[in-house]
Amino acid sequence: MMSYTFASATILLFLITDPIGNIPLFAHALKNVAPARRPKVIIREVSIAFMLLLSFMFVGEGFLRVMNLSALSLQIAGGVVLFLIALRMVFPPPRRVADLDPREPLIVPLAVPAIAGPSALATVLLLVSQAPQKRPEWIAALCITMLLCATILLLADRIQRLIGERVIEAVERLMGLVLVAVSIEMLLQGLRMFLQLPSPA
Numbered sequence: 001m002m003s004y005t006f007a008s009a010t011i012l013l014f015l016i017t018d019p020i021g022n023i024p025l026f027a028h029a030l031k032n033v034a035p036a037r038r039p040k041v042i043i044r045e046v047s048i049a050f051m052l053l054l055s056f057m058f059v060g061e062g063f064l065r066v067m068n069l070s071a072l073s074l075q076i077a078g079g080v081v082l083f084l085i086a087l088r089m090v091f092p093p094p095r096r097v098a099d100l101d102p103r104e105p106l107i108v109p110l111a112v113p114a115i116a117g118p119s120a121l122a123t124v125l126l127l128v129s130q131a132p133q134k135r136p137e138w139i140a141a142l143c144i145t146m147l148l149c150a151t152i153l154l155l156a157d158r159i160q161r162l163i164g165e166r167v168i169e170a171v172e173r174l175m176g177l178v179l180v181a182v183s184i185e186m187l188l189q190g191l192r193m194f195l196q197l198p199s200p201a
Contacts, residue, residue, distance in 0.1 A: 006134075009127055010141040015179045016082070016120045017049075019149040021089060021172035023156045024165060025114055029105045041104060042153050048107055049115035050146040053124050057138060060125040071129040072193050078122045079186030085119045086183055089176025092169070115149060 004012070030038045056063075064074065127138045152159065160168065 004127060004131070004134075006137045006141055009138055010144050012123060012182060013120070013141055013145040014148060015175050015182070016085065016117075016123055017115050017145060017149055018089065018172065018175065019115075019152040020159075020168060020175065021092075022110075022114050022153065023160055023168055026110060026153050026156050027160055029110055033104050037104075039154055042110075042156075043150060045105065045107070045110040046115065046146055046150045046153065048111035049120075049149075050142065052112065052116045053120060053142055053146075054139065056121050056124045057128050057135060057142070060128040061132060063125065064129055071126070072190055074122070074126050074129055075186055076190035076194070078119075078126045079183045079190060081119050081122050082179060082183035082186065085117075086176045086179035089179060090173050092172070 026042065030041060033041055063069075064071070124138065124142065128135060131138075
């Protein structure tokens, strides 16, 4: 089974929350919000996402027990979900920005699912289920990830003007390629563990 370190968990969470890829979404969702209020909205949405992901770190083990799920099944399922998310990063569908609510966003779509989406929730569950004794490290990794997300999104307008949407898309696809490799490794490790398990009597 894959063994994560503080550094690898931080990188994985950063790739999954994808703040760079979320720049166009945030920029469009906040275009009808007064410029002076945008930083407050971004901080609020990142904080909501942080609290949701943090809560999953504490209820994750109980959730797995209630649902009668093993860490191995979660790893394989997490690998599948990450692979699908990574494919969307490498081959993004057309953005349907016209469908976004013109009012000030609250929770949806910025906190959830843009930041704390299904893949991010599954990842924090996976981290805690594999190494519950390292929960302080996973919390620290999540804190750093959320700080990076907040910083990048607060500077979204400047970043978008400075490097342009095409460079942002290229960076997102590169991050997607890395995430594809991570998801494949998760699947391979899970399958190896599964094949080594004895058959049920």
